[in-house]
Amino acid sequence: MSVQQADPLEDVLALVGTTSRLSTGLIAGGSWALDFDPPPAVKFNAVRRGRCLLVAGGVTYPLEEGDCFLLTRSQRFVLASAAEVTPQPAGPVFAAAGPDGLARTGTGDDVFLLGGRFDFGARARELLLDALPPVLHVPGGAPAAATLRWALDQVDAELRDRPIASVLVAEHLALIMLIHILRLHLATAGSANPGWLGGLADPVVAPALRALHADPARPWTVADLAAVSTVSRSTLAARFKQSVGQGPLDYLTGWRIELAAARLRRGDGTLAAIAHAVGYGSESALSTAFKRITGTTPRDYRRS
Known part of the structure; x- marks a missing residue:
């Protein structure tokens, strides 16, 4: 891969x-x-x-x-x-x-x-x-x-x-x-260091973190990330949780929402285009994840 x-x-x-x-x-x-x-x-x-x-x-x-x-x-x-x-x-x-x-x-x-x-x-x-x-x-x-x-x-x-x-x-x-x-x-x-800074210092977690940041729109699985780090799925999941404070797919969701929010602040593209760019198949899928993480919808966030 x-x-x-x-x-x-x-x-x-x-x-x-x-x-x-x-x-x-x-x-x-x-x-x-x-x-x-x-x-x-x-x-x-x-x-x-x-x-x-x-x-x-x-x-x-x-x-x-x-x-x-x-x-x-x-x-x-x-x-x-x-x-x-x-x-x-x-x-x-x-x-x-x-x-x-x-x-x-x-x-x-x-x-x-x-x-x-x-x-x-x-x-x-x-x-x-x-x-x-x-x-x-x-x-x-x-x-x-x-x-x-x-x-x-x-x-x-x-x-x-x-x-x-x-x-x-x-x-x-x-x-x-x-x-x-x-x-x-x-x-x-x-x-x-707490969070992703601590993850960068972990030789198992760091390759997975860098892969997520290189291609956040990719439909990652824990198995994919474990292969990047050349460890088992259980090892990656445990080390990621220990170093970063959350699981790898939870981290990915949070980073996707950060990228989407940055585009919304800049007025960069339609909601559908932003959703596709950060890894969501539809505007509604982005809206569901966005509201779950931030407590507000992408449309309300952009207006505010």
């Missing part, structure tokens, strides 16, 4: 419409601490020079030069030179940023942080972000972070030299950073 393989992480990032935007950089020195309001999107910062502390969710993370972090929840956080320094609100400091696009606090310039945000579509929280820890901290010295360091160096160069379309290039490089941060997390946490 010829079976294509796909990348579920790539599919999810594309489906939720991931975009990036760089924010004002921060230069700091001496004794300083800034208290940040909960960001409206996924926040990232990279320490390009010096060292400081990140305090988020009651946990303190020492940050060294080359480290970066991702805040996957909208939570208040503090960046500081030391734990004992009383933080001041970050808003006025960044509002007073100079024409060079840099905010300054404290005395001196021994610390430089580059920052930005990632924006996602409406389904990102349930499909991706809730499966990640609130803070992803990537040490810059880790061998696996080499590509991340390269991307940060390129962002620095774009923002420093300002060639044509430098902001656009830098923001695309930030997306490369996001993918590498997620890759490093997957490699570290492995099957401890």
Whole structure:
């Protein structure tokens, strides 16, 4: 049986419409601490020079030069030179940023942080972000972070030299950073991740997941997927349930509905065309599955 393989992480990032935007950089020195309001999107910062502390969710993370972090929840956080320094609100400091696009606090310039945000579509929280820890901290010295360091160096160069379309290039490089941060997390946490992220780390489940994503409209059976993973049907069903939290055909139904919902949000085609594209033989079959999963009909979903 010829079976294509796909990348579920790539599919999810594309489906939720991931975009990036760089924010004002921060230069700091001496004794300083800034208290940040909960960001409206996924926040990232990279320490390009010096060292400081990140305090988020009651946990303190020492940050060294080359480290970066991702805040996957909208939570208040503090960046500081030391734990004992009383933080001041970050808003006025960044509002007073100079024409060079840099905010300054404290005395001196021994610390430089580059920052930005990632924006996602409406389904990102349930499909991706809730499966990640609130803070992803990537040490810059880790061998696996080499590509991340390269991307940060390129962002620095774009923002420093300002060639044509430098902001656009830098923001695309930030997306490369996001993918590498997620890759490093997957490699570290492995099957401890919930949902499909954990399934990607399971050598039995991962081939089946990739096959489902490569051809979701195919009339898959558990036997077909077990053949892809070269295990028995009972083994695949048990491992899939253990890793992903649901059976393979239930997962397939959920992913088909996600694809259909994305097309409905875009106004992409008739209901009959959408049904065929995601693996349902008729509009009524799609409507039945859609309402069972989402609680509403495709027509009502499109109108809303």
